[in-house]
Amino acid sequence: MKRTPASYLPPITLQDREEIPIYQQLYDWFRRAITGGQLRPGQRVPSTRNLAAELKTSRMPVLGAFEQLLAEGYLEAFVGAGTYVARSIPDDTLSRPAEKARNGLQETVEKRGPRRLSRRGVALTNLPAQSWLDNLGAFRVSLPALDHFPIGVWSKLVARNSRKPPKGIMAYGDAMGYLPFREAIAEYLGAVRGVRCEASQILVTTGSQQALQISAQVLLDPKDRVCMEEPGYPGARQAFITVGAQLIPIRVDHDGMNVAEILRRGRDARAVYVTPSHQYPMGMTMSAARRMLLLNWAARSGAWIIEDDYDSEYRFASRPIASLQGLDTDGRVIYIGTFSKVMFPALRLGYVVVPTDLIRPFSAARDATDIFSSTLYQAVLTDFIEEGHFARHIRRMRMLYMDRRKTLIKAIHSQMKDMLEVIGAEAGMHLVGLLPRGANDVGVSRRAAQRGISAIPLSTCYLIPPSRGGLILGYGGANSHQIHEGISKLRMSVHRDDGRY
C-alpha cells in the first residue's frame, strides 16, 4: 500500500423489517457497488466497527458479510492496513458497468443520433480541435517564463496568508473582489497605464476571458453589432458570440484598428473591441490620432469601447502608451487586464475597470456567473504588489523577454528567412511570422504540434479567411535553447511530407 486513504461511509440503507437478514443486505450492497463500479479496485472500505456504528447495527452481521466478501475475493484485507476492494475482482467480465453504460450510451447515440443540445452547445461540440494548444512547448502564446518567477518569495507569502487566515478570507467574499487587492490594482493602473479609477470601479475576475464574458452579458443583446479587430482575439469573439452578438470585422493596419472604417460600417454598433497598446495578434500600437477619433465616435454614438490591455507591461523599444481609458471623458471605456501573463496563468486573476454607473450590473453579473474569486491568491498578490516584488518582477521580465524576442528573430532569420516574415512592434510576449503565400497555416500548426511545438495559426484570428496565413509565436516561456530547437522543428513542419504546403 503506497498510501492509506481514508474510507468513505457508503450510502447503505438497511431495511429493518424485511425478511432479508442484515448480513445478506450488506453483502448484496457491497457486491453490487463493487461490480457496479461505484466502489473501485484498491479503494479502502470502512472497518467493520465503524460501519456497524454508522448503521446502528451490531457488529456480527457486518463481520459475516465481510467474511463472505473476502472469501469470494471481492474484498482484500491487509493486516494492520484495513480492508480494500480487491484489485482484481472475480466476475470481472460482468463488471465495469461505467464502461458498459458508456458503451451502451454510445450505441444509443449512434442509433438515434446526437442528443438535443442548445444551438450554442452544438456549436461548441463542433469547434475544431486546436491541437497546438495541447502542449506547453516552445512558442506557446501567453506562457510567461515560469522558471524565472520568484517562487520562493511567492510561496512564503502564500504560506503566511494561509496559516492564519481571517474568517473573511475563507468565507463568501465580495463579488467585486477583495478590497485591498482592488486598491493595489487601482494604484498600479493609475501609475503605469494612466487609468483613472477608484478601487470601487474595479471588478476582480478569474482572468480576461471572464471579464469579456461579463462585459458581453451586461452590454449586449442578441443581434447587437460589435466591431472586432480583423484579425482579432478569438477569446473575445467567443464571448460576443455567446450572447448572440453579430461581429463586424474592422481591418487593422500599421496604426492599429482602422477607425475610419468603424465610422463608415459600424455606425449602429453597440460596442467596439480593441487592443490599442499591442494589437492581438499583429502587435502594432494604435496611433494617438485614431485613439481620439475612436473616443469621439463612441461619445457621439453612445457605443461602448472594450479595451483589452492584455500585455501592455512589456514594451522594449519605446515607452508604454497610456490607456484609452485614461483619455476617455465620457465613461465609455470598459478596461480589461489580466495577471496571467505578468504573473502566471494558473493564478486565474484578472480585472475589469468599469464606469461608475456600471458597477452595479457588473457586480450582479459576476454574482450570477460564479459569485466571487477565490480570496487567498487575491490576498497573496496584494502583499506581493505592496512589498515591491511585483514591480521588480515586471522589470526583470521586460529585460528577459526583450532578449528572447531578439533570440527568436535571429533564429528565424538564420533558419527560416525565406519562410517567415516577422511583423509587429517590439513589445509583448509574442510575434507574428507570415508564411509564404499558399501555405496552409492550420496544417503547419498541426504538424508542429506533433513535434511538441505550439504555434497558433494566424488564420484562426480572422473572421474572413485571409489571403496569407501565418503563425503566432510566443517567446515568453521559451529559453534560448528551446527557441533554436523550436525553430528547427517549425522549419520541418512548414512543408508536408510530399514537399507541398
Place this chain on the structure above:
Amino acid sequence: MKRTPASYLPPITLQDREEIPIYQQLYDWFRRAITGGQLRPGQRVPSTRNLAAELKTSRMPVLGAFEQLLAEGYLEAFVGAGTYVARSIPDDTLSRPAEKARNGLQETVEKRGPRRLSRRGVALTNLPAQSWLDNLGAFRVSLPALDHFPIGVWSKLVARNSRKPPKGIMAYGDAMGYLPFREAIAEYLGAVRGVRCEASQILVTTGSQQALQISAQVLLDPKDRVCMEEPGYPGARQAFITVGAQLIPIRVDHDGMNVAEILRRGRDARAVYVTPSHQYPMGMTMSAARRMLLLNWAARSGAWIIEDDYDSEYRFASRPIASLQGLDTDGRVIYIGTFSKVMFPALRLGYVVVPTDLIRPFSAARDATDIFSSTLYQAVLTDFIEEGHFARHIRRMRMLYMDRRKTLIKAIHSQMKDMLEVIGAEAGMHLVGLLPRGANDVGVSRRAAQRGISAIPLSTCYLIPPSRGGLILGYGGANSHQIHEGISKLRMSVHRDDGRY
C-alpha cells in the same frame, strides 16, 4: 513610512524634437498625473537615476523637474526612503478628477437618463438589494464552521504544493480540471453518493453556480422551458434566465418535487432542475418512487435532469440516499456538487458530472467562460482527500452540525415558538422556519440584517408569491452562543417598531 512600496515606471513619452525642453515635459507630465489622480498621494515615484535610465535621457533634466515638483509641494522626499507624491497636494481644490469625472458622469447620467445596457444588464441593475447577504453573522446560509476547519493541516498542504510547483501547476491547465483531482472526486462520488462515472466525465468548476451557468449554456436555447422546484434555488433561476429560458414552477411537498405535475405541465420541458437529496430550501428528500418516475419521464421525453447535490454530505437521522445520477441508465442526468460547504466557500471549487457524449461541449463552454480553474487548490484538495483528512473532516462536521441543528431548534422553541414553525428533514446546514401568516419575510430579513443577522426570506425562492413567508436559517457557521443571541435578535426583528408585521 509604514511600508516602502516599489515605484512603477510611469508611461511617459518624451517628444525628442519638440521645442519644449525635457525637464519641462517631465514637470508637466508629473503635475498632470498628480492633479489628475493617476498618481495617488503617498505613492512612491521612481528615483531620478532609474527614471533617467528608463527614459534614455541624461539625469540633469530629471533632477530639474523633480526639484521644481518638490519645491511646489507636488512631491515629498524622505532621506533614504525615496520620493513620494505629497500627501496633501497644493491645488487640492482643482484635483481629484476621478471624483470630478464621476460627478460629471453622474450629472450626465441624470441629465440624459441611464445609458443603454443589454436587457440582461438592465435586469441585473434593478435586482433588489439583498441586505441579508451583506453580513456573515448568525444564520448565514451555506457558511460552514470555519473555526473547526483543520487549517493547520490545510496550510501545510498549501505550503508543500506551492513551494516547488511543477511547471504544469503554474501554466495553463486543462479546461476539464486537474486530472488527479478529478480522479479523487470520481472515487469519492462513487463511494458516497453512488454516482457512476469515470474521471473523464468530471468537469471541475469554480463552484456550483458556474456549473449551473455552463449547463444552461450547453443545454438550453432562449424560450426553452425548464421545470424548477417551487420554492427553489435562486442561483439556478439566475443561470436559466441568463440564457433566456422560461421557468415552469413545480410545487414541492413532503416527498420533494411533485413529479406528476411535471408529467402534466412540463411535457415539452427541455430540462428539470432538482435537489433530490435535500430540497433547497425546504429540506425534504425526494421519495424513491418519484425518483424513478422522473428518470423514466426524462428518458421518454428526452429532457435533461440537472441534479444539484449541494449538501448531501450531511444527514443526521437517516443514511444518505444515493444520487439520481446513479439510478440513471439513459445518460440524462447532469450531476452538480460543490466543495464550498464541505470545505470552505473561498476555495471556489465545485464540479459537474456529465454524460460521456456531453464532455466535449461542456469542456469547450468552460474554455470560453474562463478557460480553467486555478490549479493550486485543486492539487492541495487532492492531497487533503487522499491523505484521509477530507473523510475525517466530513465525519466531524456531521456531528457538529447535528448538534447545532438541535441547539437552533431548541432556541426557536424556547424563544420564538409562536413565530417560527420549523420544517425540513434532519439534514444539511440550514432549516426553514415559517412565519405567521401575514408576516412580510423580506421586511423581517431587512430588520434582522440591521442587527447583523443573516436570514434569507423564503419568498425570494418562489416564482409565484407564496401565501406564507418564512426564513431560511443556516446553522453551520454559528456556535451555541451565536445561535441563542441570533434568535433573540431575530425575535426582535419579526415585528416592525409599530408592532405590526
